[in-house]
Amino acid sequence: MVLENVVVQFFQNYHMNRILVPLNQGKEVEIVSDQLKKELVNERNIHINSQPITSFQYYAGGMGVLFLLMTVVFLVGSMIEEKEEEVYKRLLVSKLSNTSYIIGKLLGIILMSMIQLAVIILFTSFVFKVNWGEPFTVVMIGCSFILNAAGFGVLIGSFINREKTFNSVGILGTQVLAALGGSMVPLYLFPQWVMNISYFLPNSLALQMFLKSMAGADFSEIQSGLLLSCGMGMAFFIIALLRMSFERKHRYA
Structure with missing residues (x-):
């Protein structure tokens, strides 16, 4: 540099x-x-309330997103364990529908992830004096990311039947997503093609919204990111539901 x-x-x-x-x-x-008259410097307008992001703010957001990903992997692992220990088959012969099963798992992951996110935000705010931005904006970003990550985790869990396999893939995948999403080093250090890919990763999208909130952006400036994140989560949820319905019909009918 x-x-x-x-x-x-x-x-x-x-x-x-x-x-x-x-x-x-x-x-x-x-x-x-x-x-x-030729421009020697590229200029762009910034928000009137924009503030520089400190290293504590950046890595508070980056590590917070990483820990939430790890929480989702741990919770989805329990879903895989049910399949491995025949609990899932017992649920299938009951009157429990696929939709109720998936929604139950999704709500459990969202609830535990919200608790962890609250702990991360409160701890970094009081101990390291990290300013996350407007509370309502921060809560909405957290909810959209948790929905996105939980939907993605449930989708992966619907395809895997072995807990050890999922844990191995989940740990490796979490580290790769964290690296490509900017949790370890800033995205501008990567090549442009990596930056283009990272825009569609759940953790990278959430981190960029958190950084905008820390810089002083209001809710209207991150609406597009929130809609994209929630849309991705719902798409993952629907695909997981269709996958489990197909498996139940052809394997456990």
Whole structure:
């Protein structure tokens, strides 16, 4: 990064000198003024209440999202354990519908994840003085991410029948998602194609919304992200429901 800044500064100074040198050589001022009109720096508007993100804020959000992913993996593991210990088969012969089963698992994951999110936010707020932003906005971001992650976890759990297999895949997948989602290092350090992929990861989407909230964004500025996150969660939930209905019809009918 230091080398990059040195090189960029050198080329900026070179370009500026290349424009200003004709003034000392008696050339027309109009030509120089036209060159000076070219933008040397890209500008963008920022929110009037925007604040710089501190390292504590960034990694509080990054580690909070990572821990929530791990919680979802642990809770979905209990769902896989039911399949392995024949509890799931007993539930299938009862009057319990697939929709009730999936909703029950989803609500349990959401409830436990909400408790953990509350602990993370309160602890970092009081101990490390981390400002997460407006409470309502933070709660909505947390709910949308938990719905997204829980739906994704239940979907994966509907395809796997071995707890050990799921735990191995879940732990590895959590680390990969955390790395690609910016929980370990900022996203701008990655190549552009990795950044493009990360925008559609549940944890990366939640982290970016948390960072916007910490920077002073209001609810209206993150509405699109909330809708996308909730939509992804509902899509995962519907696919998991269809998958379990298909399995029940062809295997346990």
